[in-house]
Amino acid sequence: MGHLARLFAVAGLLLVLAACSGAGRDPFVGRWTYDPAQSDIAVPDLVLTPIEGGRLRSEGGGTADYEFRIDGGDSLTANGRVVSWRTVGPRAWTMTKSRDGAVVETSQITLSDDDASLITAGAGLLPDGSDFHRTTTYRRTSGGPGLAGHWRSVSVDTGATWDGYVISRRADGIMLWEIPTDHQSISGPFDGSDLAIVGPGTPAGLTIAVRRTSARELSTTTRNAGEVAEHGSISLSADGSVMTELSWAPGHEDQKSKAVYIRTP
Numbered sequence: 001m002g003h004l005a006r007l008f009a010v011a012g013l014l015l016v017l018a019a020c021s022g023a024g025r026d027p028f029v030g031r032w033t034y035d036p037a038q039s040d041i042a043v044p045d046l047v048l049t050p051i052e053g054g055r056l057r058s059e060g061g062g063t064a065d066y067e068f069r070i071d072g073g074d075s076l077t078a079n080g081r082v083v084s085w086r087t088v089g090p091r092a093w094t095m096t097k098s099r100d101g102a103v104v105e106t107s108q109i110t111l112s113d114d115d116a117s118l119i120t121a122g123a124g125l126l127p128d129g130s131d132f133h134r135t136t137t138y139r140r141t142s143g144g145p146g147l148a149g150h151w152r153s154v155s156v157d158t159g160a161t162w163d164g165y166v167i168s169r170r171a172d173g174i175m176l177w178e179i180p181t182d183h184q185s186i187s188g189p190f191d192g193s194d195l196a197i198v199g200p201g202t203p204a205g206l207t208i209a210v211r212r213t214s215a216r217e218l219s220t221t222t223r224n225a226g227e228v229a230e231h232g233s234i235s236l237s238a239d240g241s242v243m244t245e246l247s248w249a250p251g252h253e254d255q256k257s258k259a260v261y262i263r264t265p
Contacts, residue, residue: 034163034262079203
């Protein structure tokens, strides 16, 4: 249910939802608000590769793969969004993402003079109509000059954007885990089975499996069309007031993203 999976599913944003066994109040039940001060978010490496026809292929970076030109033309991503890049300066571009004809995100992309850093400053609307802002700074690890190369995120700033989960337990014992801003939800048992993520704009075939490893700990596996996209773990503090979520791409345990949530009355 990680932050990475959410960027992949909805312009940087996913949720987890599930069910638990046993009697009494589940310790995960409640409203949880994201705390940026305690979090350390990372997005997957961004790889921009030149291909035929003067185009580039974009892989990673917390979004679905796609191919594009920097001349303002439209490109279709694997999850059905339309992406358009336009050159606005010698080392600057504007990128827009659209869904069903409506722009959902606009990003200003800037390449440093020494070709070593790439900054994407994005803004748009979440499915509930609220504003979001996200600035990601990447450091080049290979390739170049220019946009082409392998980029690793070194910081992610979500500003004052509200984010969080609401977890409740139904009368039949099934737990509902929701992200209100994304209008997303999932329900099912904490038994490791794949659960469909439901919500507007969510790619078909995106699932998450949640397994309870202890009373206050969960493990998660997110899959896209059957392929593992992300692993994760979720734990509660001893007093139940803080929830910590770690997430990472397969084979990249050294690049874990940390999201901290505070229980809200």
